[in-house]
Amino acid sequence: MKLHKLVFILFLSVCALSANAQTESQLRRKKEAIQREIEQLQKNLNKAASGKKLTLQQINAINAQIRLRQDKIGTINSEIKNLDGQISQNTNTVHTLQGQLGDLKKEYAAMIRFAQRNRNAYDKMMFIFAARDFNQAYKRIKYLQQFSQYRKKQAGYIENTQQELNGKIKILDRTLKEKSNLLKEQEREKEKLGKDKSEQAVTLKKLSKQESQFKQDIATRKKQQVQIDKAIRAAIQRAIEEARRKAAEEARRKAAEEARIAAANAKAANKPAPAATPVREKTTNELLTNDAGSAKLAAGFENxxxxxxxxxxxxxxxxxxxxxxxxxxxxxxxxxxxxxxxxxxxxxxxxxxxxxxxxxxxxxxxxxxxxxxxxxxxxxxxxxxxxxxxxxxxxxxxxxxxxxxxxxxxxxxxxxxxxxxxxxxxx
CATH class of the missing domain: 2.70.70.10 (Glucose Permease (Domain IIA))
Structure with a gap:
């Protein structure tokens, strides 16, 4: 039962470490991606710093860099929290293994003492011959064989548990070192964040001196964007009108075919032809997804x-x-x-x-x-x-x-x- 308990604990430990390793890998990739974005923004800011004129893009880039820096610090905090969980888990595993190892050693010591007391062949033979019948003698022979085998297995369990314990202690030491490095990295990022915020304050102070020019630049950008939006909406409106034209043609063709069939049926029945059914006007979204290909693209985009x-x-x-x-x-x-x-x-x-x-x-x-x-x-x-x-x-x-x-x-x-x-x- 103790052996089964030990195996179960080790199995849970391996599963948990595997899950933690996956999370750790994801956090590391996220942190590296954030760092690449920060470096790219810094290159753009360094390039823009040579110009005397302050632009909206520069202000946005500085603000984005601060947000990214804060996100990176948050990611480091998540890494530290993850490592704390690993440290706690590994510490518990080490204590459990130490307790199991102590129990195994006590049991093994008891077996050794028993073996010492019955170490010569004469004592073993007397133990067997003292049996009251052949069946009991056979059982005593099997007991001595099983005892010897169990003692060897117990020695193997002790050796394996010791190796597992040493491995866990090494992992624990490595994790503690990783946490120490992450804490140092966190401090460096906090220092850089402070510098970014100082740069932001300087930029906003510079902005107040160039306020009129800055407002003029934004007004120019708004004017240009209005013209671009006008061109975009015109292109989309043309697409809608083309879809409406095709839908109208299809509706007219379908209505004409239905009217022809209805007239033929009425003539055969010697009745007056029925009035044409009014066609419901389709919405913009219905017009743009009127055919199977367009409907499939829209559904794929939404999904x-x-x-x-x-x-x-x-x-x-x-x-x-x-x-x-x-x-x-x-x-x-x-x-x-x-x-x-x-x-x-x-x-x-x-x-x-x-x-x-x-x-x-x-x-x-x-x-x-x-x-x-x-x-x-x-x-x-x-x-x-x-x-x-x-x-x-x-x-x-x-x-x-x-x-x-x-x-x-x-x-x-x-x-x-x-x-x-x-x-x-x-x-």
Whole structure:
């Protein structure tokens, strides 16, 4: 029973360590990914620092860097918490193994003392011959054989338990060292976070000195975005009108066929032809998913909500919705993702290129996914054309620079309604 208990404890320990190792691996990957984003943002900020003019992209990049730094500290805290659990578990396992080892040694010592008392062959023979009959003598012979075998097994259990104990102690020491390193890393990140916040304060102070210029820049950006949005909505409206035309043609053809059949049936029955049934006008979403291919694309897009890939490898530096910086505010109807200049911009899902336009010297690509649309703004060049079929993660162009920072503006629409892309792309 003690052996079974020991095996069960070791089994639970191995299972728990396997689960912890998986969590530890996930946390490490997340931390490394955050660090890559921080480094990319820092490169962009270093590049932008040479300019005397402060831009909205710089402020957003600094704010994003602070958020990432806080996220990294949170990830380190999770790693430390995970290690604390491992340390506690390994400590308990070590204590259990030490107790089991002590019991095994006591039992083995008792067996050794018994063997010492009956160590010569004469005593064993007398023990066997003292039996009252042959059956009892046979049982005594088997007992002596089994006792010898059990003693050897017990010695093996002691050796294996000792090895397991030594292994657990080594793991415990290594885990304690890892925790110590993580605590040091946490302190370094907190120090860097303090520097980032100081830089943020300096930037906001600089902003107050350049307030009029900054407001003018935002006003210019708003004006440009209005023109881009107008072009996007016009392209989508054309797609809707084309879908409406096709649906109307299909409805007329179907109504004419039904009227012909009804007239023929009425004539055969010598009755007047029935009045035509009025056709219900379809909604925008129904028009855009009128055929099987479009309906399948829309359903696939919806089913991948929260799992769509990033359109570019970078960091979201401006979120969806209304933002206020100092006294200036603006409404972002998508997300801005800061990346390296010339980075590949990729389609987030299968679809058809609805439009490729050059506005203010930069390209805008619109991809249609049934009744959903994805919009990719601020491309230096586009590698697709109107009508092209694209697949998930296919490169559609390369990212351009905006002022001092390379930034993709990405939007998702359902019909003419703007959606928050962060609810659709993967975390």
């Amino acid at each position: 991948n909500r929260g799992r769509l890939p990033y359109p570019v490898a970078g960091t979201i530096t401006e979120h969806f919705g209304v933002h206020k910086v100092d006294q200036a505010s603006m409404n972002n109807e998508g997300v801005n993702i800061t990346a390296s200049e010339g980075a590949a911009v990729r389609a987030v899902f299968d679809g058809e290129v609805l439009a490729v336009s050059s506005i203010y010297g930069k390209y805008v690509v619109i991809i249609m996914h049934g009744n959903y649309f994805t919009i990719y703004q601020n491309l230096r060049s586009a590698s697709v054309s109107k009508g092209d079929k694209v697949s998930t993660r296919q490169t559609i162009g390369v990212l351009a620079n905006t002022g001092d920072v390379a930034e993709l503006h990405f939007e998702i629409m359902r019909g003419q309604t703007k959606l928050n892309p962060e609810a659709w792309i993967s975390k």
